[in-house]
Amino acid sequence: MLLGIDASRALRPASQRTGTELYSRQLIEALLRLAPTRPAPPSLRLYTDVAPDQTTRQAWAGADWRIIPSPRLWTHARLSLEMLRRPPDVLFVPAHVLPLWRPRRTLVTIHDLGYLFFPQAHPLRQRLYLDLTTRWHGRVATHILADSHATAHDLTRRLGVDARRISVVYPGFTPTMQRPADPSLLQRTAAAYGLSAPYFFYVGTLQPRKNLVRVAQAFAHLLTRWAAERPDAAPPQLVLAGKPGWLSDQVLAPIRGLGLGDQVRILGYVPQTDLPALLSGAAALVFPSLYEGFGFPILEAQACGVPVLTSSTSSCPEVAGAGALLVDPHDTDAIAAGLWRLLTEPALAQSLIAHGQHNLRRFRWEIAAQQVFDILQL
Template sequence: TLLTVHDLSFLRYPGTFVPALRRYLERVVPRSIARADLVLADSAHTRFDIVSLLSVPPVKVQVLYSGVPPRFQPQPEPGEAERIRTHHSLGERSYVLSVGTLQPRKNHVRLMRAFSQLTNRPSLQLLIAGGRGWLCQDILAEAGKHTDRVRILGFVDEADLPALYRSAVLFVFPSLYEGFGLPVLEAMACGVPVVCSNASALPEVAGDAALLVDPLDTGGLAKAMARVLEDTDLRREMIARGLAQAARFTWEQAARQLLDVFASLHP
């Protein structure tokens, strides 16, 4: 049996989960791992968590990275900026983008508070693309305090995401914990500079292409966003590094590795 474990956030940040779901995961995940012949982890950090938190033998856990689909690339389609702005009623204002389900682990409340500190750019707006998850009441309440500058778009169709990324001036992903963090690579692949958390698997995924910040430091997050927005040379360097970093993660590579894993299980 081959099992994939995306993350152990329910153990690292139990307070960000509905209690019933957390109890279910605490019961089912260790049992599933015990039954599996081999466990695939989304990142080296997730592998470390599986081994250290659940006392799984290291030889039983391998890392299998995800890939970035080809549609996430920097070249815009004709008329896409106008289409995406019309579809989401964005107007002509520039925007900073964040993508992720509305739940506490994604750290949206601190993101909105940090963004509100960018007072020298009053026309800049923050867009948060993601459907409502559990325990999202505080996120919605915070958004209600910043209605002039913050918009929660709700769930955005996969087909619209590349254009939404490409029209952003900055992508921000301050998550408390990620087993991988695919939106970081999607944004990089679309040619957008990235500010993200320095926690969990995100430094592993972002490499040297993003500005990394402590996700608990609201002021530090605000300063990082301001730095990327104001420094043209830094932006240019981050975009180039981001494109190179995203290119390292392909589904073709993941598929080849997965076939090798299958072959090792059935020699």
């Protein structure tokens, strides 16, 4: 049996990866590891628009590569032509779009319907494209993977997809996102970025859907309360890490307008090598997003032994389990109160950390790969 996989998103440079690229890369690696152990080991063929670097080629030694360069229309022209000439038995698209011409059996992952819930967070052209391709997947894909039950519910409720054609397969968490063994690395990394404890940490794209303006407003309330109740203690910082996204000016300008100075640090893109130490040194991850199809930062914080504050909506409670303090993402006062509790109630923070560590057992890439093979009956 030949399983073809669109690996184009998996080979994006690290600085361009978001959750979907991470998902694609990690799941492909797990599928390659697991394939030889299956009762009838399938062959895996990876389709890409660029050649993999030597490290990836060596790590993915079991893959049969099909490198198809194309400056434009790679999926619907070049990949479609490849499907017409040399189709695999099954085509899996983990983080992109099904080609117009495809084999009879297809599997596609739909990560979220954020464009429907927050259309203002997407350019019009992108929103129309997402709507067209997502609805098309809902009609033509043999089977659909959803990252969470929340997304699966959205697919049936908002797009009318038959629930029997949807399987929920939880992603894993990034293996390298672990608390550093050397505690001094936390202080050195924080100092390199000009941070001082305690600090709250956010990591992700800087865009309106992530609710960062309310986070900053809640943090301003926290600083006022801190100055009144703990005048002798060093005030906390709010640290935002991630590359700017669509409408980032609508996020950054209001935050800077609060006049909080160095108490709010906007780091921009942070290399993956620095993230474990920065996250591990935080008082908490603050992630009250307005909508998430999954929410990788929640698991990354739990893996680093950090308490989490996240939303009580969309997939966030499902992913976080008992390892997070849930708040209404539309309620600035609730966010501020949650931040205060995480700073001033060490028993609560430790409880969330312990529950978070236990929660991670549900999220393993090997489990996800096993489920994918089972769904495909490979």
